[in-house]
Each structure stands twice: as structure tokens, then as C-alpha cells.
Amino acid sequence: MHKSYGGQALIEGVMMRGKHHQAMAVRLDDGRIESLVTPFTPWGEAHPILRLPFIRGSVNMVESLVVGMKALSWSTNVNLSGGMDAEEEAVKPWQMALTVLMSLLLSIGIFFLLPVLLAHAAGPWISGVLAQNLLEGVLRVGIFLLYICLIAQMPDIHRVFQYHGAEHKSIHCYEKGAPLAPASARRFSRLHPRCGTSFLFIVMVVSIFVFSFTGVDNILLRLFSRVLLLPVIAGVSYEILKWTGRHMDRPIVRLIAWPGMQIQRMTTAEPDEDMLEVALVALEKVRLAEKDQEPVPFTQMTYLAAQH
Template sequence: MEKINVGGQAVIEGVMMRAPRSVAIAVRRPNGEIVVKKELVVPLSERYPIVKLPIIRGAVALIQSLVIGIKALNFSANEAMTEEEKQGEKEKEELSSWAMAGTMAVAFGFGIGLFFVLPLYATKWLTQLSLISDNNIAFNLVDGIIRVVVFLIYIWSISRMSDIKRVFQYHGAEHKSIFAYEAGEELTVDNVRRYSRLHPRCGTSFLLIVMLVSIAVFSLIPKLWPFYLKAGSRVVLLPLIAGISYEFLKWSAKHDNHPLVRMIITPGLALQRLTTGEPDDSQLEVAIRSLDEALEVNAGYADDRLVV
């Protein structure tokens, strides 16, 4: 089979894998059974050619990833429940479109507040105390440093949680499976286990790149703007920042053997040591099943049904 670009996401007790035309979610139920949900997906670029343009495709990819990711988490949360936890529920239901939109809005708002508004407010406070210069370059540099520090503290904090540790192990399983596929290996547990859990195209690296790119982009905002305009501009400019970061990530993934590129992507790979864990064989099995199913659907050999 011709090699294609694949990506993924760890979910609760499972892995979501995405190929250009398919999505598959594999989750291990409490009884040890693996359940898979898979579907054929028509790329937006086929319906809207503008989506293929650089920068724009990155912003669209971010939105798509959020939507698909939340759906995958919802599915995995339902399937990972024990029978006792399911008792009392009339039936399991997928999130409605309105509930999905609300969940995304809350998550998006939390992220904006924590990683963009809070650092901006903290930098303004430091300026008022004359602890830093109100020079535009200095202001945005300190703002960016605080943003990165908040991000690192957040990642470190959630990595200490036991439930998140298991998700991060599935994250490692996802990376190992993709590495084995890209190397042309047969997708078996023994083969996949040998590969690294750190991948240059990881979403963790993407988020770190976003933090760094935002420093440069926000430096273009006039320092005389009032606080509310500066805060609002951070929301408005996010698609541009995501688009630039996406292009850099794709470029670095294609040239990851170059010494300069390896030096640039090293911080992102180092951060993945927090967001990935070494998976056990049962977790590798789930990641392999998800990738196999996504590739099969992408090739047109399966339909969009729930496989139990």
C-alpha cells in the first residue's frame, strides 16, 4: 500500500488514528475487548480548494482536529466505562451539535484565558511595577516567556495525574505505531515496540511552536493599544499563528535529518517526554488496531460502521 500521511490522538483507554480520508477510534473496554469506531471522511480541500492554500490549511486543520478530537474523547469515555458505571443510564448518546459546540467554546475560552490573557495581564502588571521596560519588544518577549512557562507548568501538572498518565502511555503507543508504519514495518506489537515514542509531528510540539510563533506575531501589535484590544487581538490572530506553526511543523518533519532542523525541534521532542509514556503491549495492540482500521477505511475496503 502506498504510504500516506497519518496522525493520531490518545483518548481514554484508546487511540484515535486519522488518515487523509478516514478516522478510526480503538478503545479497550474494561472487559479487555477492543471496540472500534471508524468512518470515511471527505477532505474539506476537495470541496473547498482554498483550504489547500498555505497558512489557511493550518488554521482549518486546527479546527478540524478540535472537533474530531472531542468526538473521539466522548466515544472513548463511553466505551471505557464499567458496567456498574453504566447502570442507571438510559442509553449512551453522542454529544448533540449544540453540546459539542458548547464544550469546544468552554475549552477554547479556557485556553485563551490561561495561555494568552493571563500572561498579557501579568506582563502589564510587571510593567506597571516598573519591573520591566514598556518597550514593545521587551513587553512581548516577557509576555511570550510567561506564556511558555504557564504552558510548561500546565503540562507538568496534568502529567502527574494517574488517569492522564495512562492517556500519555496511549500517546506513546500512537507515536510508536506511526513510526513503524512510516518505516514500512509490519504492524505487530514486537515491531512497533522498538520505535521511539517521540515524534516530530506531534501535537505537543505543535503547541510549543504556537507559543513561540505567537511571540513574533504579537510583537506587531502597537504598544499604545488599550488592554482590551491587545487581548482581543490575541484571539483574532490565533488562526494566523496556527497556520504559520502548521507550515513550520510540516517543513521540519520533512527535513528532520538536517542538523539545524534537529536543533530547532529538540525542545518539542523534549516536551514529549512529559506528554508520552512507554506503553505496554496491550496499549500497543490498541494503537495498531486503530491504525490498521484507519488505513483500511482510507483504502476504501470498509464502511462507516461500529465494529465490536
């Protein structure tokens, strides 16, 4: 059985995560691929209580945000320094903590509190707590989709989305036991059922059901309830994502996962072969670190990745 790997697009690169290691690879201006492998201990492994169902969802979300911010910082520093002395420019721990905190606050404000205020403002036309809660949910999904559409128009973000597609194609290639080469990975889908985009969409949908039955009329209490219930929503959404990822062979599960998969068409783009090579280097690096002995077909690409 194949090991499970996840990843994230970086600035001109890809990060791949295994169970205890992560590997980052970026393409420099001169065409070289710079890579870095680092060990890590998942928070849930250090504190078993954090692995419990419906708790692990919120924990994994915050942990992924922290790890992702660090990886983005590294890729930015490597690109700016041309691959030399990247560690000297790394952000300090307090800067990282502040960045993560600000990202969380901004996300909560835009995607959870703003829809509450807009739905409340529509009170003269839409009466009743349930009707306003449903409107709030529709607005939340709309704001989420609008945000993705807007940032996708930025050239730099489009390249990140191409690397996102390269990450998905590389993981599909590994999971199907195909040769780990750009030409082989290219034929796979850029959509993946375990993608964070699907998780965020599930969060939006689950929030509609949860918030629709809060029955809070006071605007301040309603805003507070949205923040208070976020861990519950994240926990439920994570369990749904894990379940759909394990049972994509069932037609009903594919139907449930279909909307989130289609939104990935907005957050991924078709990569070129250079991008696929970077993703495969990161994947091969993390496989070597994890001592993954899966019999993936040997290719020249596998050899080259091991030499980077």
C-alpha cells in the same frame, strides 16, 4: 511511499486518521478491544480555499479539535457502557459545539490573555512595550509547560499519555515498514515530529516573535490584538510543522524541531503491550478503510487486528 496517518490518544484507546477515514479502538474492562471506523470529508476538501497555505493551519486546528472531541466522547461512552449501545449516549451536536467553543475560549484565556495581564501588571518594574511583550512570551511558554507538568501528575492523564506514546510508536512502526506487532512497535521512539504537542510549542514560540512587534501599549487593544492575530500565528506554525516533518533528515531541521520533540517527553509515556495492541488495531482498521496497499510485513498481529 507510505500514506500519512495521524492520531490521538483517547480514554483507554487510540484514534487513527487517514485521508478520508478515522478508526477508533479502546480496551474494555474485560480485555476486549472495541473499534469503530467512520468516513469523513476534510473541511479543506469540501472548500478548497481552506487548503491554502497559512489558512489551512487555523482550519486544521479547529477541525482536529472537533474530531478529537467526538472521538473522546465515543471512547468515554464505550468505556462507560462496556461496549454496548455507545451511540445512544453520544453527546448531541449542540453539546459538542458548546464543548469545542468553551475549550477554545479557555485555551485562549489561559495561554494568550493571562500572560498579557501578568506582563502588564509588571509594568512598574519592566518598562517599554517591547520588554513587556518579551516578558509576555516567556510567561506564555512557562504557563504552557507548568500546565503540562501539573496534568501529567494525574493517574488518568498519565494513562492517556501512555496511549499517546503507543500512537506514536505504531505510526513510526508503519512508516519504517516494520512488522505491525506490539513487540516490533515497542522499539520505536514515542516522539514524533508531526505531534500536536510540537505544534503547540511552535505556536508559543512564533507568538513571541509576532507579538513582540505589535507595538500596542493600551491593555485592551493589546488583548484584542492577541485574539485577532491567533489565526496568523496558527497558520505560520502549521507551515513550520509541515516543513520540519518533511525534512527531518536534515541536521538543521532536527535542531529546529528538537525543543518541541523534547516537550513530547512530558505528553507521552512508555506504553505497555496491551496499549500498543490497541493502537495497532486502530492503525490496521484505518489502513483497511483507506485501502492502503503498502507492503507492510505480515504478522499474526495484523491478522488479529483485521478480525476485531
